[in-house]
Amino acid sequence: MATITNIPNIFPPFPPKMAETDLIRFCTWSPSRNANYALLLFSYLQYPNLLTFNIILQALSSSSFRHKTLVLYHYMIRNVILPNNYTYPFLLKAHASFYGIKEGK
DSSP, X not given: OOOTTSHHHHSOOOOHXXXXXXXXXXXXXXXXXXXXXXXXXXXXXXXXXXXXXXXXXXXXXXXXXXXXXXXXXXXXXXXXXXXXXXXXXXXXXXHHHXXXXXXXX
């Protein structure tokens, strides 16, 4: 029988970073695609990792918050988290959709 005292024995503990990243990933990849809530969760992370940054960048580049993608990228660089090959397509997508309209006029 499950009680509050033996829950740790039933469910093994998740590494904190993995649980945070999975929760943010769920917010961004679920049918509701709530990038705003994912960004709120992200703001509470003390030490976000590259995977978490990439998940948020992907969500922002596909949302109405495209302008925040480049702001978040600059924040990532200032915190010495180096981008990888997965980071750049999200930046290009956001840049093209946000700035391309102004440059095309």
